[in-house]
Amino acid sequence: MADILAFAETRDGALRPVAGEVVAAARSIADQMQGQVLALVIGGPGSTEAASDLARYGADRILVAEDESLSLYNPDVAVEMVASAVAGATPGAILFPASAQGKDLAARVAARLDVALASEVTEIEVENGQPVVTRPMYGGKAYGRFRFLESPALISLRPNVFPASENPRAGTVEALASVAVERKTRVLGLEKAERETLDVREAPVVVAGGRGLQDPDNWKLLEDLVDALGEEATLGASRAVVDAGWRPHSEQVGQTGKVVSPGLYFAVGISGAIQHLAGIRTAGVIVAVNKDAEAPIFGVANYGVVGDLFEVLPRLTEEIRAVRGSDG
Amino acid sequence: MRTIVCIKRVPDSEARVRVSADGRGIDPSGTKFVLNPYDEIALEAALQLKEEAGDGTVTAITVGSDDAKETLRSALAMGADDGVLLRSEGSVDGLTVARALADEVSGRQYDLLLFGKQAIDDDNMQVPAMVAQMLGLPCATVVVDLEIHDGVATAKREVEGGHEIVEFDLPGVVAAQKGLKEPRYPSLKGIMAAKRKPLEEKDIELRAPKIELLELTMPPARPEPQIVGEGPEAVPELVRRLREEAKVL
Numbered sequence: 035m036a037d038i039l040a041f042a043e044t045r046d047g048a049l050r051p052v053a054g055e056v057v058a059a060a061r062s063i064a065d066q067m068q069g070q071v072l073a074l075v076i077g078g079p080g081s082t083e084a085a086s087d088l089a090r091y092g093a094d095r096i097l098v099a100e101d102e103s104l105s106l107y108n109p110d111v112a113v114e115m116v117a118s119a120v121a122g123a124t125p126g127a128i129l130f131p132a133s134a135q136g137k138d139l140a141a142r143v144a145a146r147l148d149v150a151l152a153s154e155v156t157e158i159e160v161e162n163g164q165p166v167v168t169r170p171m172y173g174g175k176a177y178g179r180f181r182f183l184e185s186p187a188l189i190s191l192r193p194n195v196f197p198a199s200e201n202p203r204a205g206t207v208e209a210l211a212s213v214a215v216e217r218k219t220r221v222l223g224l225e226k227a228e229r230e231t232l233d234v235r236e237a238p239v240v241v242a243g244g245r246g247l248q249d250p251d252n253w254k255l256l257e258d259l260v261d262a263l264g265e266e267a268t269l270g271a272s273r274a275v276v277d278a279g280w281r282p283h284s285e286q287v288g289q290t291g292k293v294v295s296p297g298l299y300f301a302v303g304i305s306g307a308i309q310h311l312a313g314i315r316t317a318g319v320i321v322a323v324n325k326d327a328e329a330p331i332f333g334v335a336n337y338g339v340v341g342d343l344f345e346v347l348p349r350l351t352e353e354i355r356a357v358r359g360s361d362g
Numbered sequence: 363m364r365t366i367v368c369i370k371r372v373p374d375s376e377a378r379v380r381v382s383a384d385g386r387g388i389d390p391s392g393t394k395f396v397l398n399p400y401d402e403i404a405l406e407a408a409l410q411l412k413e414e415a416g417d418g419t420v421t422a423i424t425v426g427s428d429d430a431k432e433t434l435r436s437a438l439a440m441g442a443d444d445g446v447l448l449r450s451e452g453s454v455d456g457l458t459v460a461r462a463l464a465d466e467v468s469g470r471q472y473d474l475l476l477f478g479k480q481a482i483d484d485d486n487m488q489v490p491a492m493v494a495q496m497l498g499l500p501c502a503t504v505v506v507d508l509e510i511h512d513g514v515a516t517a518k519r520e521v522e523g524g525h526e527i528v529e530f531d532l533p534g535v536v537a538a539q540k541g542l543k544e545p546r547y548p549s550l551k552g553i554m555a556a557k558r559k560p561l562e563e564k565d566i567e568l569r570a571p572k573i574e575l576l577e578l579t580m581p582p583a584r585p586e587p588q589i590v591g592e593g594p595e596a597v598p599e600l601v602r603r604l605r606e607e608a609k610v611l
């Protein structure tokens with residue numbers, strides 16, 4: 035019997051999309067380990083109210099530290115808060131989202147508690163009452179299965195892989211006392227991207243463009259498709275166009291960009307170099323549009339259209355608008 | 363500016379990965395190994411900081427096998443002043459590597475500890491923040507911009523949907539994300555000079571790992587690819603399959 039601690043990430047007093055995924059995954063392993071799910075929320079004003087929603091995904095208890103001074107993630111503070119929550123609970127596992135914040139914090143907690151961490155996990159099983167995890171390595175070119183030799187097992191979950199399934203529990207909200215720590219890292223602010231779109235790692239649908247688009251102005255074609263696909267969709271890019279300065283590298287998909295797992299991925303004018311493929315191996319359905327029938331992207335795409343993207347894309351956008359419109 | 367850059371030898375991003383016969387690792391035969399691309403960026407940042415400051419040192423440290431000497435030489439060829447090989451078996455547990463690095467640097471003088479954000483073999487993204495925690499140092503990971511003035515570092519971190527700006531007093535830890543700097547190619551002169559630069563070798567024993575790799579396998583196969591058709595005429599059929607077959611629209 036062991037409880038599971040789930041770190042539920044917030045921003046601006048609201049839960050991040052990954053929070054539900056992490057709590058739902060914790061619920062599923064807690065059931066197999068006959069334990070409770072303790073969700074942990076650290077954030078600014080509004081967090082307590084937002085956190086109560088975690089009951090839906092299966093949190094038995096919700097520990098919240100809410101304070102103006104916690105609005106922005108501070109690693110020095112967060113690591114001590116997690117440590118204090120752990121001291122009161124002795125969990126068998128601690129789950130984090132494999133987000134920028136979650137990965138930073140998970141590594142700090144691992145060193146703080148002196149236990150191992152498995153990052154970017156895509157599957158958790160429970161064997162003999164212990165979590166066994168699977169995670170892509172070598173840019174997704176191989177998968178490793180790991181077991182932990184000490185408790186708690188620290189695990190960060192790849193966003194968009196674990197479903198945020200509902201499984202309601204009591205979700206008693208309790209205030210977590212803040213801990214006094216020296217802030218060696220001073221967080222000055224958060225600059226938000228101009229267009230408030232979903233991050234390429236969080237979006238359920240990604241429309242990615244490559245050098246085949248020929249000019250940054252042609253991104254309008256991809257933006258139109260994103261628009262047609264609705265608010266779940268966002269833009270991605272190959273490294274070639276990021277290096278050319280056409281797109282910000284926060285959009286880069288691949289081994290040295292972001293590894294994405296959307297349900298639907300469009301690769302438009304992208305050849306499918308091995309480093310790009312490394313970033314999309316855990317994507318659901320891959321659609322490729324490329325004029326070169328020999329392009330390696332067609333070797334992994336569920337569906338391919340061979341053709342000139344300048345002709346195919348407008349038609350695709352139009353068709354998708356039509357079918358989505360008819361759904362009402 | 364005295365910086366220490368932690369670097370790792372990894373299979374080239376181009377490399378095809380094969381699982382070894384015992385299923386516990388990769389088969390390295392025929393694989394080209396390189397300096398981890400993010401560590402190259404970290405090293406470039408260190409070199410530029412030294413150049414801007416007009417004085418200082420850049421030390422490259424790696425935990426690895428004898429083969430990692432080649433990687434240290436690449437770092438020296440780019441411009442690092444000296445290299446340190448902490449010779450040991452590898453480990454799947456980032457914590458053990460972090461411990462070894464923390465132990466090594468705690469005996470040294472430095473202003474900044476630089477890392478890559480991630481090693482592209484284990485893809486852990488752990489070691490930098492672990493070392494910072496162990497040494498009680500301030501730390502910024504996934505850094506795309508870094509400035510240092512009067513002993514204070516200001517770093518821009520890439521986070522979902524934006525950037526976080528953090529600041530800390532030196533010494534501290536920074537882990538480089540792509541975009542921080544564009545790594546230089548070693549010059550011929552650099553390559554020649556590297557041969558004469560100091561390269562210290564120490565045998566170390568890594569602490570026992572707290573996680574065990576049970577099995578390494580090839581990724582699950584993707585569904586058989588289908589070409590739906592050619593040109594814009596194929597679009598209605600594509601959309602139909604996305605809706606009816608894949609049910610993603």
Ligand SMILES: Cc1cc2nc3c(=O)[nH]c(=O)nc-3n(C[C@H](O)[C@H](O)[C@H](O)COP(=O)(O)OP(=O)(O)OC[C@H]3O[C@@H](n4cnc5c(N)ncnc54)[C@H](O)[C@@H]3O)c2cc1C
Pocket residue numbers: 243244245246247271272273274275286287288289290291292302303304305306307308309310313323324325326329341342343344375399
């Ligand atoms: C260390 C390292 C790390 C790397 N990491 C990454 C990474 O993380 N992500 C990444 O993406 N790459 C990465 N790369 C780069 C990678 O090797 C490729 O160079 C890159 O992915 C190519 O981008 P691309 O597909 O946009 O361009 P190209 O390879 O030039 O492909 C363009 C494609 O567009 C098609 N095309 C052209 N015109 C049209 C048209 N009118 N209609 C339809 N199709 C058209 C062409 O047929 C071609 O297939 C890395 C490389 C290295 C060395």
Ligand SMILES: Nc1ncnc2c1ncn2[C@@H]1O[C@H](COP(=O)(O)O)[C@@H](O)[C@H]1O
Pocket residue numbers: 368369370398400401423424425426456459463476477478479480481482484485486487488489490
């Ligand atoms: N064996 C090692 N020797 C030296 N530095 C390492 C080693 N492993 C990881 N690092 C550093 O830690 C960073 C992150 O690695 P990782 O946490 O393994 O993804 C790398 O980019 C290196 O800077």
